[in-house]
Amino acid sequence: MKKNIILIGFMGVGKGTTARAYAQRYNCFNIDTDDLIESKENKKIKEIFEENGEAYFRDCEQACANWIELSVDNSFISCGGGFYNVSNLKELGTIVLLDASYEWIYNRLSTAENSKAKLKKRPLFSEPKKAKKLYKEREKAYKKIADVVIDVENKTIKALVKEIHKKAYI
Ligand code: S3P
Numbered sequence: 001m002k003k004n005i006i007l008i009g010f011m012g013v014g015k016g017t018t019a020r021a022y023a024q025r026y027n028c029f030n031i032d033t034d035d036l037i038e039s040k041e042n043k044k045i046k047e048i049f050e051e052n053g054e055a056y057f058r059d060c061e062q063a064c065a066n067w068i069e070l071s072v073d074n075s076f077i078s079c080g081g082g083f084y085n086v087s088n089l090k091e092l093g094t095i096v097l098l099d100a101s102y103e104w105i106y107n108r109l110s111t112a113e114n115s116k117a118k119l120k121k122r123p124l125f126s127e128p129k130k131a132k133k134l135y136k137e138r139e140k141a142y143k144k145i146a147d148v149v150i151d152v153e154n155k156t157i158k159a160l161v162k163e164i165h166k167k168a169y170i
Contacts, residue, residue, distance in 0.1 A: 003074045004093030005168050008142060010135055011081040011122050012109040013098045014152060014160075019078035022161045026169075030076040033064050033083050040064075045080075049123040062086050081124070084138075084145055094168045097146035098160075100153050102135040 005022075007015050016032060023030035034045055037060045041048055048057050065086035068077065077093065089095060100108075106128060109118050125131045143149060148167045152160060 001170070002069075002072075002091070002093045003170050004068070004072060005076045005164065006089065006093045006095045007076070007078045007098060007164075008084045008089075008095060008146065009081065009098035010100075010102075010105055010138065010142070011125050011131070012105045012118065013100050014108065014157075015078040015098055018098060018152075018157060018160055018164070019076055021157045022076050022164060025158075025161050026076075026165060028074065028076055030078060031072070032078045033061060033068075034080045036064050036067075037061065037080075044121065046121055046123055058082065058085070065089065065092065068092050081138075084142060089145060094148065094170065095146050096148045096150060096164055096168045097142050098152050099142070099149050100151070102132050104153050105135075106131075 007019055009015055019030040019032065022028075037048070037057070038044060040063075041060065043051070045057070048060065061080065061083050065083070065088050069088050069091050072092075083089070084095075109115060109125070112118050119125055124134060148164075150160065150163055150167070155163075
C-alpha cells in the first residue's frame with residue numbers, strides 16, 4: 001500500500017490551499033494533478049479543454065494516475081475535481097475527500113480576493129447552474145470512493161491539516 005495522501009473533492013473546495021499548508025506543516029512534497037498535466041501538455045487546463053476537448057483532458061488524468069502509481073510514494077497529492085474517476089485511484093494511496101455543500105463552495109469562490117481568476121481557470125464552473133448539477137451528480141461517488149471524509153466548513157486551514165494528518169497519515 002502506498003503512503004501517499006490523495007486529496008479529492010469538488011472544484012473550489014480548497015484542495016490546493018490545504019495541500020500546500022499540509023506540505024509545509026508536515027515537511028513533505030505536494031504535487032497537484034492539474035499542475036502535472038499542464039506541465040506535460042505545456043498548456044493551461046482551460047486551453048486543453050478549449051483546444052483538445054474534455055475527453056482528451058480525462059485521458060491526461062488517467063495517464064497522470066498511471067505515472068503516480070508507477071513513480072510516486074510518500075507524497076501529498078491534490079487532485080482535480082474529476083480525477084476521482086481514474087481507474088486506479090485506490091492504488092495510489094489513502095483517499096481523503098474534502099467535503100462541503102455546493103453553497104459553501106460557491107460562496108468561497110465568489111468572495112475570494114481573486115474570485116474572477118479562480119472562476120476563469122475552471123471551465124466547468126463557467127455556469128453556476130451547470131456546476132451545481134455536476135456537484136449533485138458527483139456527491140455520492142466522492143463519498144463512496146473516499147477512505148476518509150473531512151468536512152471543511154467552519155474550520156481553519158490549520159485545523160483541517162491537523163485532522164487530515166491524524167486520520168489519513170500512515
Ligand atoms: C475539474 C476540476 C478542475 C480541473 C478541470 C476539471 C472537474 O480542478 O481538473 O477544470 O472535472 O471537476 P479543480 O478541482 O482543482 O478546480
